[in-house]
Amino acid sequence: MSLPRDAFHAPAEDPLRLAHEWLFEDGPVVVHARAGRRVGAALVGELEARVVRLRLLDDVVGGGDLYPMVHAEFRHVGDVVNRAAYTEDTGRRLLTVLGELAQLAGWVSSDAGRHHEAQRVYLAGVAAARSAGDHALTGQLLSSLAYQMTTVGDPRDAVLLARSAAKGARQATPVVRALLHERVAWAAARCRDRDGTRRALDTVDELYEGRALGIAEPEWVYWLNRHEIDVMAGRCLIELGEPELAEPLLTAAIAAYPTGHAREIALYLSWLAESYARSGNLDAARATLHRARHTAAGVHSARLDSRIHEVTSLA
Template sequence: MEDHGRLPPSPPSGDLGNQLRAAREAAGHSLATMAALTHFSKPYLGHVETGHRYPTPDVVDRYEQVLGVPIGIPHDPVRTAHEWLCGNQPPAGQTPRNGRRLGTAQLRRLEARVIELRHRDDVVGSRELLPVVRGELDAVCRLADEAVYTDRLGVRLHTVIAELAQLVGWIASDAGHYRHAEQAYLTGAAAADTAGDRVLGGQLLSSLAYQITNVGKREDGLLIAKTAVVGAADATPVARALLLERLAWAAARCHDPDTCRRTLDAVDDAYDQRSPGISEPEWVYWLNRAEIDVMAARCRIQLGQPTHAEPLLIHALAGYNPDHVREVGLYQTWLAEGYARTGNHDAARHILDHIDTSAVDAGSIRLQRRIDAVTRLTATGSH
């Protein structure tokens, strides 16, 4: 039996779709006019504004550009995470459509494309890659809205949406577009819920928690990180280690050493349980022992134990792929901060002076923020 594909859960009252419609109507534009101005189809925008489709960051961007007004984030992320954990998402609706049938070969190409883009993020700057990945996410969301596909293919299609949304969120956050990153993470969490993939949903919420921990209300980040770990109880060992890493970092940022230490131990335990016989999701391809050591070092610096961080960072950097310029630069800033916090400001400045800033030139606000923060630390002589 054919299924027209589940739509992502409808957002709660006061949702972003309502805000988009209100902004359009306040500007005196009809839906048809808005479709012409934004180059989206009128039926698609109708579904977005009525909550049958979750607004992608690209849709929000174009509304803001056309209308000249900011349009806010629809959700309280803590509440969203809680509803996800409790499984209280509203039932998904279905909209009859007469679009083209989605075939297995086309879906395989989409899945391969996600992997390709994910690995490109290792070496391509945010400024170049973000519009590409956002365009891909928007196109796949439209495909989910318009195509005809079986239940089985629908699960895989919404998994693609969730994974693309996670990548959009990650790159947008690196580029300093935090609101758009949050929108992307919520889009992905809804799609993962539609696909019935709790672990992928945990990955989306954990990624959101990581952003909030770094640039938002830390206590909210910690709560969402905990929620992601609890809700993704069936995660494979490496995937679980990743979710726990972000929880450890959130605990460190909240100055909770006991939770941080226990969680870092749990990261090691989870990672040690990996096995060739256990199939891990592709999105954890990058997590290895060196990355785990880097996070442990960062947590120790955050908790005021910089001397324990230096050997971990030096060892990790020695074996790191030099083509991954952004990550190398970020980890060098942590080594520099470790030196600064032990009073070795000359060593810290030496590290800072030798960071390759080409990733900053390519759009990494995250790396620029780190360089600026550690530079200020060395300039003031603070411990």
């Protein structure tokens, strides 16, 4: 099944239907397995394209719905890596696909509230990415795990892991490095490390502004833009006790966000509500939380549900 990129910006019910069709169709691994154990460039190309499609589905489908199909894809590719025959170059590409799927599977698991599963898959992805010699992807996987640890683990450990990920990928492209330093900033903010947070956010700004059209970034950083960076800065400001400075950053980012991305909009509305609540504007906080709940209706995301519940206690 081949769909245009625009298909993933349709109303939420359409991506969910596509996701379930994906779950029940025969994927390229199954089709190629019928033809023998030898794996070539054609299968790898199909798998690379499917990772992109799954990643775009994550923009509009909650982790509770996307979890089974992402993990099925991860298992299928893992079987190919372990059992099939292929050249060294094909093997490197397969390991990269497996690492990218591990990052997505970990992210979806975390969104679905399966944190132990997320950690296991992230670490499996680290092994695949390292074997492929992909330092940027290795950093992305470790950084993603640090992001989860910031919220559901010890943020001090998360800071160490996020900084290690950023240092290990210091030769990566500018936008990749900006993403990794965002995770450093968030972990530092959760530790109430004002200086560390400011340094990391300044580094994010410098790296993002230093990006260039001539530098090819990995596809998996397509979503990081100025508004996303402002959202993270706003979240950090709230953690550091400056909610009034976060409000304009969050408001502008929410207004610019694609309407089909319900989970992210609802999450960012929850941060806006918290900024209002911590600034003493409880009426605005309650009204914004109402918008968040309305936007979140039908999105199966344990992370989102937990976040809205947490902010509700403030307002």
